[in-house]
Amino acid sequence: MTYSSDPLELYRQMLRIRRFEETVLDNFPRGLFFGTTHTYIGQEADAVGVLSHLQEGDVVVSNHRCHGHFLAYGGSMHALAAELMGRATGVCGGRGGSQHIQWRDFYASGILGGTLPLATGMALAEKARRSGRLVVAFLGDGALGQGAVYESLNMAALWHLPLLLVLENNRYAQSTPITLNLAGDILARFQAFGIPAEERDTTDVLEIREMAQQAFQAVRAGEGPRALVIHTYRFAPHSKGDDTRDPQEIARYRERDPLPLHASRLDPEAVQKVQAEVEHEVAAAFQRAEGDSAANPASLTPPLGAMS
């Protein structure tokens, strides 16, 4: 897998995520999907900017809001759509659904915070194997409530593990504004464990990419964990349902929508071409997934494998 740093390609990746998620939300009322979903609309620049530094074999650990991380990682749009529709061709054959995605070196789970010890263990494994790979773990502001997060920071720093933490502070955990559930400073949490951390309040993909560069270099050089704190905003509801946030606040943050912000720097014709291509890609992915056969109950294997 190769990750492009070309500004137009970064735009394409963000647009792919945006249009994928919008299509998911548009189609929920049609009963095309079962269960629930958490969309990445508004936060696209985080995953695209950060993961543009990935190298083949690097590990990504994601959370409940994983579609954007997965697409930016290089996951198949069709397979993701199919997973959401419960098709046999889904990323995990329909077993995982929206929040539980595993493919290659990408892992997502719907349990908040519990993924951080996993990411730390993965980083320990990569270090032990001298693979040169690193682990990128995404977490939200809300996940900072979980004690396991701090246990992980301690161990990752203590053992100089190749872990890059990406904290996406979209200022809300579900319906709860961060002012109601978080004391103290986010950056200082990492620093307290001796983990160098940097923060930006931005939706600019180039700025995020640039900010991530040094962190990747340091982690890859074996200098131990690093953290990036990105202050951002989600434009759509927490999941598919109601949104109790002030519409004026949402409108205000929409003024710094990462897509037009970045597009304004690009050649308009090239942007239009990308838009048409992405439109086509999204339509094709959902159409194909819709036509795929439903996951087959006979495919359910026992939850324990045979002993070797």
Added chain:
Amino acid sequence: MTTVLKALNAALHFCLAEDPGVYFLGEDVLDPYGGAFKVSQGLSTAYADRVIATPISEGGIVGLGVGMALRGLRPVVEIMFGDFITLAMDQLINHAAKMRWMSNDRVRVPLVVRTPMGGRRGYGPTHSQTLEKHLLGAPGLRVIAACTLDDPGGLLQKAVLRDDDPVLFIEHKLMYTRGVLALSDLEEWQAERTDGVYPAYRLRIAGAPAPTITVATYGYMAEMAREAALRLAYQHEVFTELVVYTQLSPFEPEPVLESLRRTGRLLALEEGGRTLGWGAEVLAQAVEGDLGGLRAARVAARDMPIPAAAMLEAQVLPQADDILQAALDLARK
């Protein structure tokens, strides 16, 4: 007719009004959101100082509840999805359940932890489980499961206001929108309630011949059991008696044994995994009850994580047809 959701919500309003020691804590519980499943709707508006939106810290907030309870309050902690009860396991088992006993009965832990379990909504492997089986049999912890019958709000109210021991109060996501069924309104059924704070219910179809199968169950499965019982009666002339428990742990065998003395056949139904669970205990107690000639079976989930896709989920969780088939097989034995 009120719904289970409204009944539970009303019970919480009542508890907060009744006792200034009652506090309500949980994630996203404040108005206008009112909780992920809306059980806490209106509470924070009416009792702003005693309804607390917490960080996403399930272990922390259950432990917090234990501490509050030890110091004289009566906290109710909401865990948004039953699946996350695993994060509070240490607080429940090593702290809440033992404090009273370890202190030589000096202290009390009047804590209620409420949570919705269950699947059938496509939420996938970490948001669909029925995990109470892992907490059954923990000495010092009471596990209660609401059902649509009788008075689910009253059940919660008793747990909050009258129980001085820690209670894990299990709800089911599909039950919230269902109507509460007062025993007197159950026209097709003849229903009785056992004595005790957390009763069991005995239901049989009114005017039907003597039942030949005892169906032991709880929670949302009691809904499925009632539907199955009607089909069994009208389509197959197999008559069942339902014994619906509200107190799962400690387990009290008498209601099911009493019924079994008349039927001799036992079918245990639960949405949790089949082996080593509630139904297993019911069957074991029945065997130990020395009834003679007992025939028994269980219907439960396959011992497998719960898949997200609808078709797959339906294969793992027990369905109405599974109940029907198991009962018919049992009737022939």
